[in-house]
Amino acid sequence: MSSSRRLCTRLGLLVVLLAPLAACGSGDGGSTRVGATATRTPEFSVSSTFSLPTLPTVGATAAPAPGKGATPRPSERPLQGRTIVLDPGHNGGNAGDPAAINRQVDAGGFRKACDTAGAETGAVGGAGTTSYPEHAFTFDVATRMAAILRSRGATVVLTRGDDTGVGPCIDRRAAIGNTAGPGGAPADVALSIHADGGPASGRGFHVLRPGALPGRNDAILADSRSLSQEVHAAMLRVNQPPASYIGTDGYDVRTDLGGLNLSTVPKVFVECANMRNKTDAARLVDPVFRQQLAVALSDGLGDYLFGR
Numbered sequence: 001m002s003s004s005r006r007l008c009t010r011l012g013l014l015v016v017l018l019a020p021l022a023a024c025g026s027g028d029g030g031s032t033r034v035g036a037t038a039t040r041t042p043e044f045s046v047s048s049t050f051s052l053p054t055l056p057t058v059g060a061t062a063a064p065a066p067g068k069g070a071t072p073r074p075s076e077r078p079l080q081g082r083t084i085v086l087d088p089g090h091n092g093g094n095a096g097d098p099a100a101i102n103r104q105v106d107a108g109g110f111r112k113a114c115d116t117a118g119a120e121t122g123a124v125g126g127a128g129t130t131s132y133p134e135h136a137f138t139f140d141v142a143t144r145m146a147a148i149l150r151s152r153g154a155t156v157v158l159t160r161g162d163d164t165g166v167g168p169c170i171d172r173r174a175a176i177g178n179t180a181g182p183g184g185a186p187a188d189v190a191l192s193i194h195a196d197g198g199p200a201s202g203r204g205f206h207v208l209r210p211g212a213l214p215g216r217n218d219a220i221l222a223d224s225r226s227l228s229q230e231v232h233a234a235m236l237r238v239n240q241p242p243a244s245y246i247g248t249d250g251y252d253v254r255t256d257l258g259g260l261n262l263s264t265v266p267k268v269f270v271e272c273a274n275m276r277n278k279t280d281a282a283r284l285v286d287p288v289f290r291q292q293l294a295v296a297l298s299d300g301l302g303d304y305l306f307g308r
């Protein structure tokens with residue numbers, strides 16, 4: 001082999017080695033943090049044989065270990081000392097207790113129902129089969145995320161501990177985030193997990209961040225916007241398209257949600273999909289997809305917290 005041919009071989013090897021990094025970086029969906037995705041492991045390589053709590057993505061050992069000057073992979077970003085509140089929307093007992101969930105509570109300067117029963121899919125297995133309710137979906141994803149984030153060192157607080165109770169009310173969900181930190185301090189971040197009940201023809205996700213309520217939520221607006229971008233990027237990584245039927249390119253700004261209005265913690269809602277759309281519903285009922293979603297959203301929270 002000539003020296004020039006050896007050089008070509010080495011260059012070819014270099015190209016092969018660099019190509020996956022370029023491919024990973026291009027999939028970030030508009031994140032503004034330079035370099036944050038350079039070593040991101042493709043989430044789609046998650047095996048269907050996942051088991052809790054061993055959840056790092058397959059292929060993680062192929063990326064360089066984090067060191068001085070390197071951005072750690074999401075699974076290696078330190079979350080010790082961080083308090084993360086996960087708020088799985090609705091609850092399994094809500095539909096059976098309308099008096100409790102219709103009770104009016106403070107929603108941030110106005111009154112609103114304590115909670116709602118949530119959305120549900122159509123019959124997931126065809127006519128005569130059962131639907132998949134939003135409360136079950138949100139609790140499943142939150143539980144998976146809690147295991148992932150705890151394995152990374154975070155303190156994780158859920159706003160409800162089971163999927164059979166009623167509530168808590170929206171004001172209580174916000175209050176949990178505001179006091180979940182050490183000594184009753186605010187948590188570092190809060191994520192409310194939902195799936196929408198939109199028109200059957202529309203699909204996709206959207207991220208809801210707080211709109212300006214001067215004198216009430218000024219302190220969390222900018223950080224909640226950054227959080228919304230990381231959650232948006234996470235949804236793109238699981239190949240969910242931005243919602244076709246609501247919001248703008250997968251974003252919406254809301255001032256009518258008590259869970260946002262009452263939060264003193266950077267917080268967004270993610271409507272992961274439209275349960276009434278058959279394509280979206282087929283994804284939501286798949287536990288493999290829900291695990292991919294939980295990993296991606298956990299990575300997104302790590303992306304948001306990294307460096308803060």
Ligand SMILES: [Zn+2]
Nearest residue numbers: 089118194195
């Ligand atoms: Zn919901």
